[in-house]
Amino acid sequence: xxxxxxxxxxxxxxxxxxxxxxxxxxxxxxxxxxxxxxxxxxxxxxxxxxxxxxxxxxxxxxxxxxxxxxxxxxxxxxxxxxxxxxxxxxxxxxxxxxxxxxxxxxxxxxxxxxxxxxxxxxxxxxxxxxxxxxxxxxxxxxxxxxxxxxxxxxxxxxxxxxxxxxxxxxxxxxxxxxxxxxxxxxxxxxxxxxxxxxxxxxxxxxxxxxxxxxxxxxxxxxxxxxxxxxxxxxxxxxxxxxxxxxxxxxxxxxxxxxxxxxxxxxxxxxxxxxxxxxxxxxxxxxxxxxxxxxxxxxxxxxxxxxxxxxxxxxxxxxxxxxxxxxxxxxxxxxxxxxxxxxxxxxxxxxxxxxxxxxxxxxxxxxxxxxxxxxxxxxxxxxxxxxxxxxxxxxxxxxxxxxxxxxxxxxxxxxxxxxxxxxxxxxxxxxxxxxxxxxxxxxxxxxxxxxxxxxxxxxxxxxxxxxxxxxxxxx
Amino acid sequence: xxxxxxxxxxxxxxxxxxxxxxxxxxxxxxxxxxxxxxxxxxxxxxxxxxxxxxxxxxxxxxxxxxxxxxxxxxxxxxxxxxxxxxxxxxxxxxxxxxxxxxxxxxxxxxxxxxxxxxxxxxxxxxxxxxxxxxxxxxxxxxxxxxxxxxxxxxxxxxxxxxxxxxxxxxxxxxxxxxxxxxxxxxxxxxxxxxxxxxxxxxxxxxxxxxxxxxxxxxxxxxxxxxxxxxxxxxxxxxxxxxxxxxxxxxxxxxxxxxxxxxxxxxxxxxxxxxxxxxxxxxxxxxxxxxxxxxxxxxxxxxxxxxxxxxxxxxxxxxxxxxxxxxxxxxxxxxxxxxxxxxxxxxxxxxxxxxxxxxxxxxxxxxxxxxxxxxxxxxxxxxxxxxxxxxxxxxxxxxxxxxxxxxxxxxxxxxxxxxxxxxxxxxxxxxxxxxxxxxxxxxxxxxxxxxxxxxxxxxxxxxxxxxxxxxxxxxxxxxxxxxxxxxxxxxx
Numbered sequence: 001x002x003x004x005x006x007x008x009x010x011x012x013x014x015x016x017x018x019x020x021x022x023x024x025x026x027x028x029x030x031x032x033x034x035x036x037x038x039x040x041x042x043x044x045x046x047x048x049x050x051x052x053x054x055x056x057x058x059x060x061x062x063x064x065x066x067x068x069x070x071x072x073x074x075x076x077x078x079x080x081x082x083x084x085x086x087x088x089x090x091x092x093x094x095x096x097x098x099x100x101x102x103x104x105x106x107x108x109x110x111x112x113x114x115x116x117x118x119x120x121x122x123x124x125x126x127x128x129x130x131x132x133x134x135x136x137x138x139x140x141x142x143x144x145x146x147x148x149x150x151x152x153x154x155x156x157x158x159x160x161x162x163x164x165x166x167x168x169x170x171x172x173x174x175x176x177x178x179x180x181x182x183x184x185x186x187x188x189x190x191x192x193x194x195x196x197x198x199x200x201x202x203x204x205x206x207x208x209x210x211x212x213x214x215x216x217x218x219x220x221x222x223x224x225x226x227x228x229x230x231x232x233x234x235x236x237x238x239x240x241x242x243x244x245x246x247x248x249x250x251x252x253x254x255x256x257x258x259x260x261x262x263x264x265x266x267x268x269x270x271x272x273x274x275x276x277x278x279x280x281x282x283x284x285x286x287x288x289x290x291x292x293x294x295x296x297x298x299x300x301x302x303x304x305x306x307x308x309x310x311x312x313x314x315x316x317x318x319x320x321x322x323x324x325x326x327x328x329x330x331x332x333x334x335x336x337x338x339x340x341x342x343x344x345x346x347x348x349x350x351x352x353x354x355x356x357x358x359x360x361x362x363x364x365x366x367x368x369x370x371x372x373x374x375x376x377x378x379x380x381x382x383x384x385x386x387x388x389x390x391x392x393x394x395x396x397x398x399x400x401x402x403x404x405x406x407x408x409x410x411x412x413x414x415x416x417x418x419x420x421x422x423x424x425x426x427x428x429x430x431x432x433x434x435x436x437x438x439x440x441x442x443x444x445x446x447x448x449x450x451x452x453x454x455x456x457x458x459x460x461x462x463x464x465x466x467x468x469x470x471x472x473x474x
Numbered sequence: 475x476x477x478x479x480x481x482x483x484x485x486x487x488x489x490x491x492x493x494x495x496x497x498x499x500x501x502x503x504x505x506x507x508x509x510x511x512x513x514x515x516x517x518x519x520x521x522x523x524x525x526x527x528x529x530x531x532x533x534x535x536x537x538x539x540x541x542x543x544x545x546x547x548x549x550x551x552x553x554x555x556x557x558x559x560x561x562x563x564x565x566x567x568x569x570x571x572x573x574x575x576x577x578x579x580x581x582x583x584x585x586x587x588x589x590x591x592x593x594x595x596x597x598x599x600x601x602x603x604x605x606x607x608x609x610x611x612x613x614x615x616x617x618x619x620x621x622x623x624x625x626x627x628x629x630x631x632x633x634x635x636x637x638x639x640x641x642x643x644x645x646x647x648x649x650x651x652x653x654x655x656x657x658x659x660x661x662x663x664x665x666x667x668x669x670x671x672x673x674x675x676x677x678x679x680x681x682x683x684x685x686x687x688x689x690x691x692x693x694x695x696x697x698x699x700x701x702x703x704x705x706x707x708x709x710x711x712x713x714x715x716x717x718x719x720x721x722x723x724x725x726x727x728x729x730x731x732x733x734x735x736x737x738x739x740x741x742x743x744x745x746x747x748x749x750x751x752x753x754x755x756x757x758x759x760x761x762x763x764x765x766x767x768x769x770x771x772x773x774x775x776x777x778x779x780x781x782x783x784x785x786x787x788x789x790x791x792x793x794x795x796x797x798x799x800x801x802x803x804x805x806x807x808x809x810x811x812x813x814x815x816x817x818x819x820x821x822x823x824x825x826x827x828x829x830x831x832x833x834x835x836x837x838x839x840x841x842x843x844x845x846x847x848x849x850x851x852x853x854x855x856x857x858x859x860x861x862x863x864x865x866x867x868x869x870x871x872x873x874x875x876x877x878x879x880x881x882x883x884x885x886x887x888x889x890x891x892x893x894x895x896x897x898x899x900x901x902x903x904x905x906x907x908x909x910x911x912x913x914x915x916x917x918x919x920x921x922x923x924x925x926x927x928x929x930x931x932x933x934x935x936x937x938x939x940x941x942x943x944x945x946x947x948x949x950x951x952x953x954x955x956x957x958x959x960x961x962x963x964x965x
Contacts, residue, residue: 204758318572362753
């Protein structure tokens with residue numbers, strides 16, 4: 001049995017053509033079959049069956065009743081452990097449910113498991129996880145590919161049909177880039193649209209929850225459920241959340257779409273540039289006006305990001321000290337010793353690298369040169385967007401500079417790995433929303449993604465444009 | 475008043491600045507809704523936020539902000555419309571987040587001042603640099619187990635106001651007066667309970683010495699003193715130590731010190747080289763704190779009469795001395811008690827000086843003896859007022875009044891009832907007193923002769939004898955007059 005989308009499954013449920021239990025069994029079977037992809041950190045059949053009983057009791061008008069959802073293992077969940085893909089939280093069982101996952105539970109969704117990610121969401125290939133790599137389900141047998149990251153497990157889960165939607169978090173591209181690599185839809189909404197409460201923090205000023213789905217409509221359904229104000233997160237936006245799915249409108253007549261010249265960079269494959277061109281042509285055909293624009297500070301986005309994000313991370317991850325919960329090294333002889341051993345053994349290489357970078361850029365004598373400077377540049381980057389959006393409705397760019405790459409390709413070269421975020425990081429720094437949708441393939445048949453960006457809180461604009469372009473490949 | 479320390483070679487001036495940590499009086503913590511009650515079972519007042527669980531976020535407690543603003547107003551300080559919470563990063567077992575949320579570059583309150591009053595009636599301004607809000611840490615308990623340290627997070631996240639002074643303080647006494655004054659202002663405002671024993675008010679002392687007129691010397695910081703007595707002891711010890719080091723040709727190293735309360739000495743906790751790099755940066759979990767003028771004005775209206783205003787009123791309306799007024803206003807409860815006495819009877823206003831004496835010497839000594847706070851005094855302000863009135867109206871003498879006061883203290887009875895019951899009413903009937911005087915002079919003829927031959931001092935003896943005979947009830951003024959006139963007639 002195959003379900004194309006959330007709305008498809010909902011209609012089957014409404015017509016009593018399938019039961020919640022059957023849905024559970026279908027997905028349990030599939031997940032077991034795809035075990036070798038290492039998509040889930042936590043998967044437990046019993047937990048799914050337990051949920052079935054709860055979900056059956058819910059009224060039928062719950063939007064996501066019985067919809068199988070995978071949850072990135074960075075969201076704290078009360079009924080499943082939460083690891084952030086780190087040894088330091090290996091056996092951590094939260095007593096609380098994150099804001100976003102609680103909303104999903106309230107609407108009747110069925111959590112099929114907790115998905116793999118880069119440790120504490122630090123990475124672009126889901127290869128820094130303590131629990132091993134996730135393999136991109138689109139890989140050919142002899143050539144395992146990376147699913148992108150950090151939300152690689154969630155993107156892969158949707159691509160492999162192991163759920164109909166998945167949560168992700170995006171700090172510098174961690175939803176959009178894996179969506180592109182796995183050929184699914186991934187949206188990072190405006191910073192603050194979804195509460196961060198209950199999501200293990202990586203970089204607080206950038207972290208934003210979002211979703212993966214099989215199509216734009218499903219993404220809009222999921223996002224309108226998980227968005228909303230939360231008093232427990234001071235950076236949560238108090239804005240009215242429109243009904244994105246009901247308002248979906250593919251008409252692009254008169255919309256002005258900016259094409260930033262700075263996103264033409266060396267090292268981007270011709271195929272990606274080709275897909276970008278195709279999308280531009282399609283938009284024009286649909287009545288949109290194309291405008292060539294400049295975002296002059298784009299080239300500073302990556303270095304800026306790799307100062308601010310590690311700086312915040314170095315402080316956010318200080319709480320993992322072995323004192324209160326999580327892993328504690330056993331042979332410590334003093335308090336300092338305990339910290340050193342616990343954190344040396346508990347964190348992986350990439351996390352330690354970023355803690356070190358972050359500690360360095362915040363330290364006395366370097367703070368002004370790095371952190372303060374980066375904050376100023378961040379402001380300039382945000383201003384670039386503000387200016388452009390004064391006469392553009394949307395911006396169109398590629399999502400990532402390449403298609404999914406082989407598993408271990410960039411493992412030992414952090415700089416190369418960081419370059420993966422080149423097209424996604426500027427929007428993160430500016431806090432604006434972005435979506436990645438699959439748009440064509442490369443010669444090997446791997447999906448390529450394009451990205452729409454818009455003003456703060458203009459998710460509807462993004463959904464509409466993506467909805468329109470999506471039809472090109474239906 | 476000279477504050478200089480005499481060394482073996484030179485005179486030295488001590489320069490002191492204080493950082494006072496005052497716990498905000500609030501039912502819940504600065505960034506969570508856990509209770510702040512003192513003395514609860516360990517780890518019984520800890521929320522997910524206080525324990526720094528993954529994904530937990532701080533949310534500003536508006537009440538604590540208002541308390542800080544009120545305190546700023548009380549310190550005559552500038553309230554900043556814009557302030558920022560920063561993270562101060564360091565590792566310690568009782569610091570669950572691995573950082574303390576504090577305010578670094580942009581504190582909520584800016585420059586202010588506090589006036590301290592001296593015995594000689596003079597006063598001095600101590601300038602405040604800033605007041606900022608921060609979280610308290612938990613507590614490490616090292617004495618519960620021979621091999622382990624336990625951590626109690628009840629205090630973790632409790633709101634503190636750090637009040638930083640300029641180095642305007644020049645002696646241990648001034649430091650004592652300053653911290654008493656701050657404590658008094660906080661307690662008037664109700665923004666801190668001022669309880670130093672429970673640690674609601676603690677201070678770090680920055681101290682250096684210099685030859686008068688020279689530049690500031692290198693300072694040391696004595697951490698975490700929780701009583702005025704210890705603050706004074708620590709300052710006296712440390713300034714003397716620094717003088718000795720300097721006079722012997724040594725240099726002062728910029729150290730952080732701890733004060734040992736049993737030896738009365740300071741010892742280094744860490745040196746400048748070991749100083750932490752706290753890597754302050756704005757907390758990205760919190761937005762900058764913006765307070766508009768309207769809100770500040772609203773809070774201004776809630777500020778009660780503060781010690782300085784009260785002091786001024788006492789000096790102007792009741793003719794009290796500056797010092798008396800400052801002693802009286804130092805403790806709000808005492809001052810309220812005094813106000814209630816005066817309010818109880820219009821005529822007492824002219825006798826305020828007498829009221830002060832009865833309050834601060836007689837009643838206080840009874841309260842101190844029994845260790846009772848003034849708000850629990852068995853004598854009501856009204857009754858103390860009536861007692862003073864009885865003295866003024868010559869119904870009883872001051873001496874008798876002291877006995878009446880003790881009786882009031884023990885029985886809670888009205889003074890009139892006690893006087894009635896014990897027959898203590900003053901004898902003002904001249905003929906009754908004349909009889910007593912006659913008897914005394916008759917019984918002491920030799921003394922009378924001596925008096926008449928010039929020993930004037932014996933008058934006191936006759937007064938004493940006569941008073942004794944009247945059982946203390948004779949009106950002293952009338953008694954004196956009668957004695958003098960009788961004696962002069964003997965000439």
